[in-house]
Amino acid sequence: MRGPLEGFYLAAAIALEICGTTSLKMSDGFNHLGPAVAVVVCYAASFALLSLALRGIELSIAYALWSGVGTAAVAAIGIIWFGEGAGVWKLLCLLLIVLGVARLHLSERAS
DSSP, rough: OOTTHHHHHHHHHHHHHHHHHHHHHHTTTTSSSSHHHHHHHHHHHHHHHHHTTTTOOHHHHHHHHHHHHHHHHHHHHHHHHHHOOOOHHHHHHHHHHHHHHHHHHHHHHHH
């Protein structure tokens, strides 16, 4: 049974995963201490919050949201902040990820 906090836990876990992955890029192979520490702290906190979210959200839904939203957000950050390419195929695949995650989320509500 989903309680009122599981959605918050999942959203916070996603935000921390995004921060951790962005920090991983900024650490330049763990050569910059601040971002390297942020990677460890953010990932540890993200997994802790994900585990709390799993108390009331199905694993398949929680993990799809956590990984899918994180993937799309990190890709957008890569394009906007780090100047990564944004070709048609990349954008189309990101759209498919977002649509798939949204559909999974809707399937949870329907059950």
